[in-house]
Amino acid sequence: MQIIEQSHTIIRTEIVAGIGFFDGVHSGHRSLISDIISTSRSRNMSSAVITFRNHPREILHSDYCPQLINTFEEKIDNLSETGLDYCIVLDFTPEISQMSAFEFIKFLIENYSLKCLFIGYDHRFGHNRSEGFDDYVKYGETLGIDVLQAKMYIPEKNHINVSSSVIRKLINEGNVSEATQLLSHPYALQGYVIPGYQIGRKIGFPTANIAINNPQKVIPANGVYAVKIIVNREQRYNGMVNIGKRPTVHSDGETCIEAHLFDYSGDLYGQYIEIQFIARLRSEKKMNGLKELTDQLQKDKEHAMNILLNSSIPC
Structure with missing residues (x-):
C-alpha cells in the first residue's frame, strides 16, 4: 500500500x-x-x-x-x-x-x-x-x-451494527473480548515502562508500570485483564494487566496500568511495550492486606493462563 x-x-x-x-x-x-x-x-x-x-x-x-x-x-x-x-x-x-x-x-x-x-x-x-x-x-x-x-455490515455471530462508537463503548466498559471480535484484532495500548511502587516485586508478582504514549487512546475500564504483551516489538509474552487506582496498597489516586509478564525475568525500565487485551478477568477490588492480594493474584494468573492458552492469537 x-x-x-x-x-x-x-x-x-x-x-x-x-x-x-x-x-x-x-x-x-x-x-x-x-x-x-x-x-x-x-x-x-x-x-x-x-x-x-x-x-x-x-x-x-x-x-x-x-x-x-x-x-x-x-x-x-x-x-x-x-x-x-x-x-x-x-x-x-x-x-x-x-x-x-x-x-x-x-x-x-x-x-x-x-x-x-x-x-x-x-x-x-x-x-x-x-x-x-x-x-x-x-x-x-x-x-x-x-x-x-456500501451495505450495512452486521456480523452473523452477534448481530451488532459494527461502528467505531460501539467499539469504544465496549472498551470503556471493559468488554475487550467482544471489542476484539468487532475489530478483527485485539485492542492494544502502547507505552514505556516507568518506575512504580515495586509492591508487586515483594509479593512475587513484579509488574511493569506503563506510561501510555498517546493520551487520546481509549483506556479499558478498571480491572484485571488477560493480555498478550510484546516487548520492543519483538519478544512476546502471556501476562495479565491491572488497570486502576491500586486500592489495596498506598496510591496517589491516579489510574495506573501495571503489567505482569509470565515467565519473564529482567529489567524492563525504559522498554517499549504493547499490551493486547484478550479478556477481562474481574473488576478492581480492595483486598484485606497483601496476603489476600497475593492469593487473588495467583487465582487471576491461573485464570489468565487458561484463557491465553486457548486463545487463537499467537504469543
Whole structure:
C-alpha cells in the first residue's frame, strides 16, 4: 500500500476510493474496503481510502478531546494489511471543513484521479454534513464519476451494527473480548515502562508500570485483564494487566496500568511495550492486606493462563 500525503501526487491509474476516519479499521471498515478492492479490480482501476491524520471534530470544536481506538500509525498499519493500493492522507483543516460535498468530491477528482466513490451506508461529509447519499450521486453524475453506497455490515455471530462508537463503548466498559471480535484484532495500548511502587516485586508478582504514549487512546475500564504483551516489538509474552487506582496498597489516586509478564525475568525500565487485551478477568477490588492480594493474584494468573492458552492469537 502506497501512502500519499501530498496533493497533486501523480496516480497513474484511475481509482475507486472510500472516505472515512477509519478509527479501529474494524470489520465494518474491512467489509467496505473489500467492496472497494473488488470493484477496482473489476474495472481495472486502483483501490484507495481517503482518510484524515487528525480527527475532524478537533478542528470543528476546539475543546474536543477524542478517544481513539487507533493511533494514526496503528491505523496505517491496519489499513496496509487489507490489500489496498493507496491510502490518501489529508490534514483536516478549516478550509476543508468549509467545503461542500460537491466541492470535496471535485477536489478528489482533480487531485487524485478519483473515478468511483464508495460511501459508507451511514456516512455523511461536506460542510455541516447537510447533504446525503442522493445528493452525492447527483454530484457524481455532474462531475463524471460513479458514487456507490456500501451495505450495512452486521456480523452473523452477534448481530451488532459494527461502528467505531460501539467499539469504544465496549472498551470503556471493559468488554475487550467482544471489542476484539468487532475489530478483527485485539485492542492494544502502547507505552514505556516507568518506575512504580515495586509492591508487586515483594509479593512475587513484579509488574511493569506503563506510561501510555498517546493520551487520546481509549483506556479499558478498571480491572484485571488477560493480555498478550510484546516487548520492543519483538519478544512476546502471556501476562495479565491491572488497570486502576491500586486500592489495596498506598496510591496517589491516579489510574495506573501495571503489567505482569509470565515467565519473564529482567529489567524492563525504559522498554517499549504493547499490551493486547484478550479478556477481562474481574473488576478492581480492595483486598484485606497483601496476603489476600497475593492469593487473588495467583487465582487471576491461573485464570489468565487458561484463557491465553486457548486463545487463537499467537504469543
